[in-house]
Structures are given as C-alpha cells and as structure tokens.
Amino acid sequence: MIARRHLLKFLIGAAICLAIFLVYRSLGRYTLDEIEGSVQSIAGFRLASAFLFVILSYxxxxxxxxxxxxxxxxxxxYRRxxxxxxxxxxxxxxxGLAALSSGAVRYRFYSRWGLTAEEVAKIIIxxxxxxGLGLVTLAGLALLLQGRGGPDLLGLDSLVRTALGLVCLSVAVLYLLLCAFVRRPLYLRSWRFDPPKLSLAIGQIVLGTLNFACVAASIHQLxxxxxxxxxxxVAGAYVTANIAALISHVPGGIGVLEATMLAILPSTASIGALVAFRVLYYFVPLTIGVPTLLVSEAYYRHRGGRFSEQTVM
Structure with a gap:
C-alpha cells in the first residue's frame, strides 16, 4: 500500500513536470511574433466569445x-x-493518455473523499x-444537419454524409437501448462495464454532445x-481531428490536431486560429489546474498531519 502511494505521488509529479515541459515545447514551435500576430489578427469579441465557449465546455x-x-x-x-x-x-x-494522467489525478482526489480504487475506475470508464458518445453524436448531427449540396470540407457528398450521420447516431441509440434493457455487466477483455441507468445514459449523451459542441463553437469563432x-x-472537421489526436496518443494532440484541421480547412492562415485555440483551451486551464493541484496537495497533507497529531494526542 505504501509503495503504491509513493508510486502515485511520483506519477502525479511526473505529470506536472511533463505538462510544464509540453507548454514550453509547444509554444516554442512558434516565434513570439507569430503568436502575437495570430492573436492580434483575431477580433477581440471573437477571442472573448471563443473563451466563453471554452468555459462552457469545462x-x-x-x-x-x-x-x-x-x-x-x-x-x-458538486464543488468536489x-x-x-x-x-x-x-x-x-x-x-495525453487521459485514462492514466487525468485518472491518476482523479484517484488522488476521490480516494481522499472515501472512494475505493474500484469506484474510481468506474468513474474513469x-x-x-x-x-466517445459525445464525439459520435456530434459527428452524426453535424453530418446530417449540413443538408444537401456539394461536397463538404471533408470531401463527402450529401449521400455519404447522410449515411455516415445515421451510423453515428445509431451508436447513441443502441447505447440507450442497451442501458434500458440490459442489466448485466459487459466484458471486453479485462474491462468490465455495468450499463448505467437510462437517465444517466441520456445525461451522458446530452452533456457529451454539448461539451464537444462548445469546443467546436470556440474553434469556429476563431x-x-x-x-x-x-x-x-467546423464541427465535422474538429471531430475528425480529435479522433486522429486520440488515436495518435500524442500528448494533448499537439501537432496532430492542428495538422488535421489544416488539411481539412480551406485557408492555411487558419493556423492563427488554431494557435489561439490551443492557448485558450489547453494552456490557460493548465495554468490554473497545476497550481490548484499543488495547493490541494499541500492543504490535504497539512490537514492529514494535523489529524494525525490530534489522534496521537
């Protein structure tokens, strides 16, 4: 147990160091003049509305x-x-590797509040x-709602868009049916998944879709x-780029997200918007999240120390 605790602390520390390094490396890909020029070319109200959608996403x-x-x-x-x-x-x-990185941080918090490792694993899964439900549902809606016309940014014609959209939405429908009628655990190799109640499943699809819809709206504003x-x-392009980033396992999708979006979008000048998006959606929250983690670690360590002293006395 002690060894596991030390390993977890090491992983948390390594995650923080890696996150700081990635911020430095990512910003180093662009000169200060390029970053400044990209941001300055975007109207202030566009930046403000994009950041508002970032807040809504989180x-x-x-x-x-x-x-x-x-x-x-x-x-x-809710505050917890x-x-x-x-x-x-x-x-x-x-x-990157969200199941491990964010999962380790989640375990750090939830274990303090009395949850077991198995319960935290359920939360992560x-x-x-x-x-996944949010991505596939937004993809389906974006493909279907584009309507008729010529090929879109992905080069898909109306018939293909409709077919793919229906396939995507069928995944969400099948998941709801599964949660409504199946009451036994499902197994995939060593993974076990207990279908949630239908009300929770509906919440998953609604919140998952709204989250990615807000992210896409942020990118669209920029x-x-x-x-x-x-x-x-833009929503369809973002879903495609996000899937590519997830498959690549590159930390934060750095480079993959931008390269995929640039390959889809008609203007190479869009790099300015993508740089601004990475700053707003990734770097700004990180500058808040890392200090929050460090403060919480210090707070709970001090609280635990005081509790131990009172117990001994």
Missing part, C-alpha cells in the same frame, strides 16, 4: 464527473466533483464512454477571421 466536463460519481454509487457535492474534474482534465488534456466555413463544417 462546465460540461464537470457534469461528466457529477454523473459518474452517481453511477459509481457514491454521489458527492467540479474540483476533481477540472484539475484532472486541465492536466490530462495537455499530458464512465467518463471515457461519455467522451476561424471566422480566416475562413467562411460554417459551424457544422
């Missing part, structure tokens, strides 16, 4: 954990799930499923300076 993400602790049978006050969620994801988004691509087209 609020949706706290909802993931709120539903997840109920799924695990250990509901907590919000703290664990934001801190874990602000770091996990930048470090539940949130991962919510991410891209509006460089291209006239519609919101639905």
């Amino acid at each position: 609020l949706c993400l706290t909802g993931f954990d709120t539903l997840a602790v109920r799924y695990a049978g250990r509901p907590l006050a 799930t919000a703290l664990a969620s934001f801190t874990a994801l602000s770091i996990g988004h930048n470090v 539940f949130c991962g499923v919510t991410v 891209l509006a300076t460089f291209t006239d691509a519609s919101y639905l087209e």
Whole structure:
C-alpha cells in the first residue's frame, strides 16, 4: 500500500513536470511574433466569445464527473466533483493518455473523499464512454444537419454524409437501448462495464454532445477571421481531428490536431486560429489546474498531519 502511494505521488509529479515541459515545447514551435500576430489578427469579441465557449465546455466536463460519481454509487457535492474534474482534465488534456494522467489525478482526489480504487475506475470508464458518445453524436448531427449540396470540407457528398450521420447516431441509440434493457455487466477483455441507468445514459449523451459542441463553437469563432466555413463544417472537421489526436496518443494532440484541421480547412492562415485555440483551451486551464493541484496537495497533507497529531494526542 505504501509503495503504491509513493508510486502515485511520483506519477502525479511526473505529470506536472511533463505538462510544464509540453507548454514550453509547444509554444516554442512558434516565434513570439507569430503568436502575437495570430492573436492580434483575431477580433477581440471573437477571442472573448471563443473563451466563453471554452468555459462552457469545462462546465460540461464537470457534469461528466457529477454523473459518474452517481453511477459509481457514491454521489458527492458538486464543488468536489467540479474540483476533481477540472484539475484532472486541465492536466490530462495537455499530458495525453487521459485514462492514466487525468485518472491518476482523479484517484488522488476521490480516494481522499472515501472512494475505493474500484469506484474510481468506474468513474474513469464512465467518463471515457461519455467522451466517445459525445464525439459520435456530434459527428452524426453535424453530418446530417449540413443538408444537401456539394461536397463538404471533408470531401463527402450529401449521400455519404447522410449515411455516415445515421451510423453515428445509431451508436447513441443502441447505447440507450442497451442501458434500458440490459442489466448485466459487459466484458471486453479485462474491462468490465455495468450499463448505467437510462437517465444517466441520456445525461451522458446530452452533456457529451454539448461539451464537444462548445469546443467546436470556440474553434469556429476563431476561424471566422480566416475562413467562411460554417459551424457544422467546423464541427465535422474538429471531430475528425480529435479522433486522429486520440488515436495518435500524442500528448494533448499537439501537432496532430492542428495538422488535421489544416488539411481539412480551406485557408492555411487558419493556423492563427488554431494557435489561439490551443492557448485558450489547453494552456490557460493548465495554468490554473497545476497550481490548484499543488495547493490541494499541500492543504490535504497539512490537514492529514494535523489529524494525525490530534489522534496521537
């Protein structure tokens, strides 16, 4: 148990160091003049509205954990799930391998509040499923709502878009049917998944979709300076880029997200919007999440020390 605790502390420390290094390396890809020029070319109200959608996205993400602790049978006050969620994801988004990086931070918080390792594992799996449902549902809606016309930014014609959109939405429908009628655990190799109640499943799809819709809206606001691509087209491009970033396992999707989006978008000048987006969605939350984790570590260590002294006395 002691060895595991020390290993967890090491992983947390390594995650923090890696996150700081990645910020330095990512910003080093661009000169200060390029970053300054990219941001200055975007209207102030576009930056403000993009950041508003970033805030809304992170609020949706706290909802993931709120539903997840109920799924695990250990509901907590929202202030606690919000703290664990934001801190874990602000770091996990930048470090990559979210199941490990953000999962380790989540375990650090939830274990203090009395949850077992198995319950935290349920929370992590539940949130991962919510991410997948959100991506596939937004993809389906974006493809179907684009309507008829010529090929979109992905080069898909109307018929293909409709077919792919229906396939994507069918995944969400099948998941709801599964949760409504299947009451036994499902196994995938060593992974076990207990279908949640239907009400929680609906919440997963709604919050998951809203989260990625807000992210896409943030990117769309920034891209509006460089291209006239519609919101639905940007949403479809973002989903494609995000899937590529997830598959690559590159920390924070650095380079992969930008390269995929640039390959899809009509204007190469869009790099300015993507740089601004990375700063707003990844780096700004990280500058809050890392200090929050460090402060919480100090707080609980001090609190634990005081508790131990009082116990001894």
